Amino acid sequence: MPSPHLIPRRVAAQVNAALADTRVVLISGARQAGKSTLVRVVAGDRPAERRDLDRAQDRAAAIADPIGFVDSAELLAIDEIQRAPELLLAIKAAVDEDPRPGRFLLTGSSRLFGLVAAPDALPGRMETVELWPFSQGELDGEPDGFIDAVFALGPELRHESAVTRADYAARIVRGGLPEATSRGDVRRRQRFLDAYVQALIDRDVRQLSDIQRKGELRKLVRLLAARSATIIAANSLETALGLSRPTIARYLQALEEIFLVKRIPGWSRNLGTRATAAPKLVFVDSGIAAGEIAVDGRALLRPGAPFGPLLESFVLSELSRQLTWSEQQAELSHYRDHSKFEVDAVLENRSGQVVGIEVKAASTVGPDDFRGLRRLAERLGDDFVCGVVLYTGGSTLPFGDRLRAMPVSALWQVGPSDVLTAAAPGLEVRGAQ
Structure with a gap:
């Protein structure tokens, strides 16, 4: 069996299609289902920045300065967005000011709209793609x-x-x-x-x-x-x-x-x-x-x-x-x-x-x-x-x-x-x- 990191994921096409016409794309699914690997594959040759909210320093920066954290002229990929739901309003403000598609690629191991602390979570601005463990x-x-x-x-x-x-x-x-x-x-x-x-x-x-x-x-x-x-x-x-x-x-x-x-x-x-x-x-x-x-x-x-x-x-x-x-x-x-x-x-x-x-x-x-x-x-x-x-x-x-x-x-x-x-x-x- 090939390495799990090299197995193509069927939803990659949906993520690429969503990035072409939607401001924010969320890949949601279980922990260790392959979300981060899929982000790397989808980002590919695109100019992109990457941040991981499972890292303490990234999470601290996100909480201290949400607006500065999401300020990026390129595609910004943020892993485990549920770890800092405070970012959602900052992302909303950023994509309202600059409505180009493909601004943010998020991953989440919890259902974003179920988060107790989640504020107004990007209605009409985000498409969610579910990633399950391998089929x-x-x-x-x-x-x-x-x-x-x-x-x-x-x-x-x-x-x-x-x-x-x-x-x-x-x-x-x-x-x-x-x-x-x-x-x-x-x-x-x-x-x-x-x-x-x-x-x-x-x-x-x-x-x-x-x-x-x-x-x-x-x-x-x-x-x-x-x-x-x-x-x-x-x-x-x-x-x-x-x-x-x-x-x-x-x-x-x-x-x-x-x-x-x-x-x-x-x-x-x-x-x-x-x-x-x-x-x-x-x-x-x-x-x-x-x-x-x-x-x-x-x-x-x-x-x-x-x-x-x-x-x-x-x-x-x-x-x-x-x-x-x-x-x-x-x-x-x-x-x-x-x-x-x-x-x-x-x-x-x-x-x-x-x-x-x-x-x-x-x-x-x-x-x-x-x-x-x-x-x-x-x-x-x-x-x-x-x-x-x-x-x-x-x-x-x-x-x-x-x-x-x-x-x-x-x-x-x-x-x-x-x-x-x-x-x-x-x-x-x-x-x-």
């Missing part, structure tokens, strides 16, 4: 084009795969954080992930929220990892942790703001219902989730291991990554109705077209695995593009009108070439091997 396609040099392909081809999409259950398990526990993927030794990788989570709690969470009891927060992280890709019921967390519901809500908000977890909202055509539906929770990096419950790739394959929930969380996070660069502008949610019909992932584009996705850890599937997808198809009619059960087998199989079983690896192994191949009469669409 499987970035790590493997594959196209990462499933979302665009499935909306373009629907049930005509085909994919064959040689990826085994053991390989899927290994991918889950490896995750995508650059430092973790560069460590071949399992124990060394686990030590990094343990220290990573603890550092987030010790530094970033306490910066964002008045949380004093770090032990409770670490216990919550482990509990969430054990319930990955499930609907989080506040009352069950109250019982398990002995904390009040407002306290748990505050902790969850902090974990989401530092990009450790992500909530997947419930789907409904009724916007009011969608806003109040219970979300699912997934970890931004599957390696962290696996590490928090102390399972390795071999252990995941044993009977009774949480392979299914971690695989679903892995798939949901890969879809989330892909939505940051796909041509299709779609939203990711999950479906559950009062009759307990469920669909793990619902992708709805701006035209109201929907792709439903179920995730199964088994290497075989049957008609019952499509129960929720059939219900979704009945509700949506012609707006239902197709329903896919992603499983750990190797072939694409039909299960009725617009319903297919497909290998999980389709997520990263299909791409634009598959769409072009399908457009050629008489040719079968297959993903890269």
Whole structure:
């Protein structure tokens, strides 16, 4: 595997496009996801200045003289902007006075608009680009084009795969954080992930929220990892942790703001219902989730291991990554109705077209695995593009009108070439091997 620092990032094109027409561009994402490396790549040959607010001297200068700190005739790149939110008003004043595009390139490891101390944070002047840990396609040099392909081809999409259950398990526990993927030794990788989570709690969470009891927060992280890709019921967390519901809500908000977890909202055509539906929770990096419950790739394959929930969380996070660069502008949610019909992932584009996705850890599937997808198809009619059960087998199989079983690896192994191949009469669409 090549060095993580040399792996091209798919969102680089979005950052370059934003710098061409927007005054301030923010690259937001988890710590050590590769934001600083991406800034160096994007800045390239541009005349640019660089400052890092994780350095005490830079942070002190920013706090002492915000206006002077951001005074630059060239592109100014500022890492970890959440460390000195006082700069935001100075940046706003600078870009209002000189509205040229590409003035500032910021990075942040916390959701900027969630910062307690953030003032009027550049409305209409800034574009945010999310950077996730490496996707499987970035790590493997594959196209990462499933979302665009499935909306373009629907049930005509085909994919064959040689990826085994053991390989899927290994991918889950490896995750995508650059430092973790560069460590071949399992124990060394686990030590990094343990220290990573603890550092987030010790530094970033306490910066964002008045949380004093770090032990409770670490216990919550482990509990969430054990319930990955499930609907989080506040009352069950109250019982398990002995904390009040407002306290748990505050902790969850902090974990989401530092990009450790992500909530997947419930789907409904009724916007009011969608806003109040219970979300699912997934970890931004599957390696962290696996590490928090102390399972390795071999252990995941044993009977009774949480392979299914971690695989679903892995798939949901890969879809989330892909939505940051796909041509299709779609939203990711999950479906559950009062009759307990469920669909793990619902992708709805701006035209109201929907792709439903179920995730199964088994290497075989049957008609019952499509129960929720059939219900979704009945509700949506012609707006239902197709329903896919992603499983750990190797072939694409039909299960009725617009319903297919497909290998999980389709997520990263299909791409634009598959769409072009399908457009050629008489040719079968297959993903890269």
